[in-house]
Amino acid sequence: MERTLLDQFLDEDAGHGVRLKLLDALLAPKPLARAVFEFNRFNVRVNYETKTVSIEDILEVGAEGEYQISFERFEEALRGLSG
Numbered sequence: 001m002e003r004t005l006l007d008q009f010l011d012e013d014a015g016h017g018v019r020l021k022l023l024d025a026l027l028a029p030k031p032l033a034r035a036v037f038e039f040n041r042f043n044v045r046v047n048y049e050t051k052t053v054s055i056e057d058i059l060e061v062g063a064e065g066e067y068q069i070s071f072e073r074f075e076e077a078l079r080g081l082s083g
Contacts, residue, residue, distance in 0.1 A: 005042075005055050005067035006077055013039040019078045022046075026053075026071055026078075 003011075014022070018039060025035055030048050037044045045054040053074040057065040069077070 005057055005065070006069060006074075008057070009039075009042045009044070009055050009067075010077060013042045014078065023075065023078055026075055 022037065022044060025037070025046050033047070033049050035046045035048075037046070041058060043056040043058060045056070047054070051071045053069050053071065055067040055069070059065070
């Protein structure tokens, strides 16, 4: 079974501190339309207008290196609730 970019991000870049930082970004009211977080291998773009999160693998160019997910599903994944 092929792992998604979300799975790879969670395994490789999303330690406890990163997860807390991203959960805070999702749950706190923000005056900005977007926020960008840069980690070791992945960039995470939070779009408050569309309530979506984009994960970008900086080592993979093109569509294969991008993944988009809703706030709700991303929050579940960060909390370890998705299956």
